[in-house]
Amino acid sequence: MFWDSKIETMEREELERLQYRLLKTLVYRLYSFSAFYHRRMEEAGVHPDDVKTLADVVKLPFMFKRDLRDNYPDKLFTATKEELVRYHVSSGTTGKPTVVGYTENDLEEWTVSLARALTSCGLGEKDVIQVSYGYGLFTGGLGLHYGAERIGATVIPTSVGGTERQIELMQDLGATAICCTPSYLLHLGEVAEKMGVSIRKDTKMRVGILGAEPWTAEMRNRIQDWLGIKAYDIYGTSELSGPLFTECTEQNGIHIWGDFALTEVVDPKTGEQVADGEKGELVMTILKKEALPIVRYRIGDITSMTREVCACGRTHPRIMRITGRVDDMLIIRGINVFPSMIEHTLMGIPEVGQHFQIVVDRKHELDTLLVRVELKPEAFSDKITELMKIKEMVGKRLESALTVHADVELAEPGSLPRFEGKAKRVTDRRKM
């Protein structure tokens, strides 16, 4: 099923010609109308005339999160107050919040992108979609709300929280899909079980559109097996407009609509493009954005991309699951450790649950890594030696995956914090 089969299955060469035209238009527009971008291009010694092919995008300077912060709230905008129709404000988890403005066309592009994406997940007008992302300044709720309405689905705008009520409504209104963070869905599944409700048996739920925080393939398997739904990864950040792109029913990478965005993956240190299939930092140019231009924006997410045609027939590039953030990376005794690697390892150990906490500290000038995990009730043994074996096994598995020693603490099931929004699992107590 396609929302716009002509665009979505366009030949790659034709798509690249379209991207080139859009890029060229964008660069001329910004050189003429954005003081910030004009200055940036002059500093980089590049003129719009230098962009002669799509590959010439590498001549353009990068944009960083700090550019948005330094120009708080709206100094980068290239739309007038009359043209602006909405603001969203980022959660500010990595610093000062950033403000994103939208023109009517920006909202339309965002909605169309999600309409294509949701259709590619097999959703349509017969579906009842529960939007359990936060509504308000966060882009998740309203973004998916309009995307879901566009495809003709019925929206239940539950927003976050009130989990028991969410479960009742899911049953009573026959919701077939839910959009939320993967950790919230796990929480919801646990609460449902406590209420005696099986998501698998007692609801019509069949699809989860999950994102806004990093998660792993193992977590997907666990969610699918446990809840009996298909779980799809969704991608986007507020600077790009919000959640924009998802996997299709093939579940093999997130389709990035080429007529919306030009995708690059670069080496975070050198800024040079890496080969398709190689991991690096995601860089995006949003080709038709009007209010807040985004050109070669260093998002900080680690992924790889492929330009191979997907089995679903869509020709647009795909990015693979986000495996970490450039700025989430912990350096422990000189070794790069991503929290996602810890999550990945724990998912493969049936004796422990899916929630965890990481505490990094420094004792006697040496970094220490402590991973707190919940013991699964089924793995409980009355014998201390058996419990010690589990603890040691978890420690060994982590050490072999991370190549750095990890202390493990076994916690009681349900005792580690659950997160309804973005998970905050890392505490770094080191004083640098």
Place this chain on the structure above:
Amino acid sequence: MEHEKYFIKQISVFSENKPGRLAAIAKAMEDEGVNIFAFSIAEADGFGVVRALVNHPDKAYRKLTALGFVVSFTDVIGVKMRDEPGGLYEVARVLGEANINIEYSYAYSGKEAAVLILRVDNIRSAIEKILAHGGTLMEAAFFR
């Protein structure tokens, strides 16, 4: 032989080693009107297992589980010891000679006797050996 009447149902509770956890367990027992006969804490690095013999193990299990604790039942035996020097040696010797391993044990000295509570790797064989040597085992019924 009716071994089962000597199988005492012990509750074991997984607990993080942090202030207030024992109080939480004890409070739950009080709230349910459950009396604790014997009790031990085995502690390891950061966590522990609280083991107890109580008069209403099922009630205790339900309450603790509802509070989010991980609880399991384990069959143990209670051996009456002579409350004088050599009492423990007698019991331990009998089991040692029969090659029965004691996984853990704890004791209490009550009104009627000193009782050694044992978790062994072969509960049936332990019961037979102790009885064959003229030992006395507490019946599970006593703890109800």
